[in-house]
Amino acid sequence: MAAILGGGLGGLSTGYYLLKNNISHNNNLKLFLLEATNQCGGWIKTIRTKDYLFEQGPRTIRPKGVVGLNTLNMMQDLGLSEHISPIKPDHPAAKNRMIYVNNTLHLLPSSLKGVFQTNGPFSKPLIYALFNDLKQPHKELKDDSIYNFVERRFGKEIADYAISPMICGICAGDAKEISVKFLMKTLFEYEQNHGGVMKGWMKSMFSAKTSNDIELTDLAKVAKEEKWSVYTIKGGLETFPTILETYLKDNDVNMQLNTKVEEIEFVDSSLVKLKKSDGEVLTASHVYSTIPAHVLAKLIEKQHPELSQNLKQIPFVTVGIVNLYFATNKPLITPAFGFLIPPIENSPILGVVFDSCCIPDQKGTVLTVMLGGRWFKEKFGEGVSNERLLNIALKEIQAILKIDDAPAAYNVSILDKCIPQYVIGHYERVDKIRQYIQKSNLPISLVGSSYDGVGVNDVIFSAKTQVEEDCINSK
Ligand SMILES: Cc1cc2nc3c(=O)[nH]c(=O)nc-3n(C[C@H](O)[C@H](O)[C@H](O)COP(=O)(O)OP(=O)(O)OC[C@H]3O[C@@H](n4cnc5c(N)ncnc54)[C@H](O)[C@@H]3O)c2cc1C
Numbered sequence: 001m002a003a004i005l006g007g008g009l010g011g012l013s014t015g016y017y018l019l020k021n022n023i024s025h026n027n028n029l030k031l032f033l034l035e036a037t038n039q040c041g042g043w044i045k046t047i048r049t050k051d052y053l054f055e056q057g058p059r060t061i062r063p064k065g066v067v068g069l070n071t072l073n074m075m076q077d078l079g080l081s082e083h084i085s086p087i088k089p090d091h092p093a094a095k096n097r098m099i100y101v102n103n104t105l106h107l108l109p110s111s112l113k114g115v116f117q118t119n120g121p122f123s124k125p126l127i128y129a130l131f132n133d134l135k136q137p138h139k140e141l142k143d144d145s146i147y148n149f150v151e152r153r154f155g156k157e158i159a160d161y162a163i164s165p166m167i168c169g170i171c172a173g174d175a176k177e178i179s180v181k182f183l184m185k186t187l188f189e190y191e192q193n194h195g196g197v198m199k200g201w202m203k204s205m206f207s208a209k210t211s212n213d214i215e216l217t218d219l220a221k222v223a224k225e226e227k228w229s230v231y232t233i234k235g236g237l238e239t240f241p242t243i244l245e246t247y248l249k250d251n252d253v254n255m256q257l258n259t260k261v262e263e264i265e266f267v268d269s270s271l272v273k274l275k276k277s278d279g280e281v282l283t284a285s286h287v288y289s290t291i292p293a294h295v296l297a298k299l300i301e302k303q304h305p306e307l308s309q310n311l312k313q314i315p316f317v318t319v320g321i322v323n324l325y326f327a328t329n330k331p332l333i334t335p336a337f338g339f340l341i342p343p344i345e346n347s348p349i350l351g352v353v354f355d356s357c358c359i360p361d362q363k364g365t366v367l368t369v370m371l372g373g374r375w376f377k378e379k380f381g382e383g384v385s386n387e388r389l390l391n392i393a394l395k396e397i398q399a400i401l402k403i404d405d406a407p408a409a410y411n412v413s414i415l416d417k418c419i420p421q422y423v424i425g426h427y428e429r430v431d432k433i434r435q436y437i438q439k440s441n442l443p444i445s446l447v448g449s450s451y452d453g454v455g456v457n458d459v460i461f462s463a464k465t466q467v468e469e470d471c472i473n474s475k
Contacts, residue, residue, distance in 0.1 A: 001030045001032065001283070001284045002023070002029055002031055002285060002286045002288065003034060003272075003274055003284040003288070004032065004287075004290065005034055005261055005289045005291050005296075006042065006290035006448065007034075007035030007037075007040035007041070007042065007245070007255070007257070008041065008042020008043065008241075008290060008459075009042060009240070009241060009244075010290030010448030010449065010459045010462065010463055011033055011040075011042075011288070011290040011447075011448075012033075012244040012245060012248065013244070013459065013463035014290060014447050014467060015031060015033055015248040016074065016244060016463070017468070018288075018467055019247075021467055021468065023470075030252075030254065031252075031253045032253070032254045032284070033255050033256065034256050034260075034276065034282070035255070035257050035258075035259060036259065036260035036277075037258070038257050040241050040244075042241075043058065043415065044057045044240065044241050045238060045413075046235075046236030046237060047323070049409075052356075052362050052366045053355070053361075053362060053366070054323035054355075054368070054411050055236060055237060055323070055355065055368065056323070056411070057237070057415070058455075058456055059232060059237060060230040060231065061231055061456050062455070063223040063224075063228045065457075066213075067453070067458055067460070068223075068457050069216055069220040069223070070460065070461055070464065071456065071457045071461075072217065072223055073214070073217045073220050074460060075219060076218065077217070078247060079243070080233070080243060081219045084219070084233060085231060085232050085359070086223065086230075086231040087228065087229045087230050087231060087232070088226055088227070088228055088229065089228075089229055092335035093229070093336065093337040093354070093357050094229035094230070096334070097110070097337045097338070097340075098336055098339035099121070099339060099340055099342060100340070100341045100345065100347070100351075100400055101120075101121040101161060101341075101342060101345060102121060104120065105339055106119065106120045106121055107336075108162070114126075121161050122157050123157065124157075126158070129153075129154035129158050132153065134198055134199075136152060136153060136196060139152065141192065143179055143181060143424045144188070145175065145176050145177060145179070145180065145424055146163055146167065146179065146180045146184060147159050147164060147174075147175035148180075149180040149187075149191070150163045150175075153191065153196070153197050159175065161342055164176075165340035166340070167183075168340055168351060168373060169340045171317075171373075171419050172319050172370065172372070172374060173317060174374040175343075177421065177423045177424065178422055178424075179423060179424045179425070181422075181426075182422040187200075190203075190204070230358075232359050232360070234361065236359075256276075258277075259277060261274050261275065261299060262277055264296075264303075265303060266300075266303060266442050266443065268441075269441040269442075271284075271285065272285075272286070272287050285443060286444070286445070286470070287444045287445070288444075289446055289447065290447045290448040290463070292316065292417065292448070293420065293446075293450035293451070297311035306436065307436050310429060310433050310436070311450075314429065314450055315423060316417035316418070316420050316421065317373045317376060317417070317419050317421060318372055318373075318414065318416050319350075319372055319373050319376070319415045319418055320370070320372045320376065320380070320389045320412070320414050321368060321411075321414075322368070322371065322389055322390055322411075322412050323367075323410060323412075324367045324368070324369070324393070324397070324407040325366050325407055325410065326365040326366075326367075326405050326408060329364070331365075332365040332401065332403050333356075333357070333365060333403075335357045337353065337357065338352050338353040338354045338357075338367075339352055348371060348372075348380075349396045350372070350373050351370055352396075352400075353370070365403075367401075369397065371389055371392065371393065373419070374421070386413075389414070390410060419449070419454060420449055420454060422454070430446075430451050430452070433446065445467075445469075446466070447459070447463045452465070
């Protein structure tokens with residue numbers, strides 16, 4: 001019997017890949033999925049009404065790269081192709097992304113032409129950043145913050161106004177703490193191996209290309225051909241975990257909701273005991289943990305304090321989400337994906353997504369304001385109320401977007417410790433954690449956003465990789 005811990009996207013995808021790899025059928029292995037709450041999906045939660053849709057967690061998925069195409073393959077296999085709503089390159093949400101600096105919204109360049117022009121808040125055309133890279137001396141490092149790396153190679157303005165808000169948008173984190181390998185591993189390797197990003201990039205043009213291609217379904221082929229920027233799911237992203245859950249149930253996975261695992265005891269290399277909140281103990285030959293690292297740390301602390309300590313060192317941040325619906329027909333916003341605010345501006349909000357522009361079939365104007373993240377406690381202290389977050393969000397959108405109307409509907413959620421932070425040394429820490437597990441022969445695989453990437457695609461790909469590695473090891 002194999003047990004999957006957690007019913008977020010990581011847990012559901014693990015179940016999917018275990019079934020696809022015929023693990024349960026070949027070995028007559030029963031699969032269990034244990035989820036603490038009363039529903040699957042983890043951070044993916046959609047509130048749907050006939051007029052608007054509020055996403056409390058993720059809303060868009062990137063179709064690019066192996067991980068993006070892999071998700072599309074899974075979507076087609078699950079029959080979700082018809083539900084996908086792509087944002088193509090000519091869509092305003094693909095072209096118009098803004099940052100808010102010095103009390104002004106600035107459009108970021110979205111074409112090659114834009115890179116040669118001076119666009120506020122940058123004082124020079126972005127192309128100048130490349131000259132900066134060519135001038136810099138070599139500096140040998142094992143890891144660095146993404147902010148330091150970008151400042152060193154491309155200058156402070158790019159670090160402050162391009163990378164720092166981008167990190168806020170991706171993981172609500174501080175670019176001064178996040179590892180350069182989180183987004184720019186290849187560029188960092190160019191710098192370390194060839195003395196500069198441009199030098200490394202030029203050398204790479206003449207070296208043999210390694211192909212990471214995967215077989216593509218029709219849906220993935222269309223996304224690639226049409227160069228989708230991102231995509232959403234009609235009716236909300238929650239449709240995705242719902243369909244996955246049904247797939248697992250239809251294939252006899254024993255789904256146990258409202259079942260929190262409180263302790264894990266490893267007996268030997270093929271026996272593990274899971275103590276559940278109802279007092280029962282479930283035994284399994286292998287566990288796939290897809291719960292956050294800090295939660296897993298507590299469950300294994302008694303038996304493996306060193307492993308627990310390493311898991312606890314992966315930090316998480318809390319994000320406030322304020323979804324707003326304005327029923328009016330008059331246009332309240334310029335069509336765009338939304339805007340981000342660089343941390344240097346010291347704003348209580350991280351940014352605003354213009355949902356009515358990105359997500360189809362919505363009436364009026366729908367916005368989502370994101371607050372806090374790495375700075376949540378510093379800005380709002382302990383025990384902040386939903387009402388205070390709502391008031392802050394409304395005040396900010398009034399000041400920035402000049403929206404004076406009262407929202408016809410809203411939803412406020414405080415997502416406690418929802419996004420892991422891949423700080424400097426993260427990748428080495430995850431290696432150390434997995435080496436400990438291997439050396440100690442513990443029958444556990446680690447999947448989910450704590451380890452191999454924080455986005456939807458990464459979590460799905462992490463499940464695929466771990467399941468396939470286990471298949472190879474068990475042969
Ligand atoms: C606000 C926000 C916006 C985001 N936006 C995007 C986006 O636009 N695009 C994108 O690609 N990604 C986005 N993400 C990231 C994406 O949501 C995550 O990568 C993904 O949902 C993580 O899935 P997971 O299964 O790893 O973890 P989780 O969703 O955390 O699932 C873990 C599950 O384990 C359960 N659990 C915890 N403890 C126990 C226990 N002891 N016993 C049993 N069950 C337990 C939890 O209840 C939960 O259901 C966003 C995330 C957030 C928070």
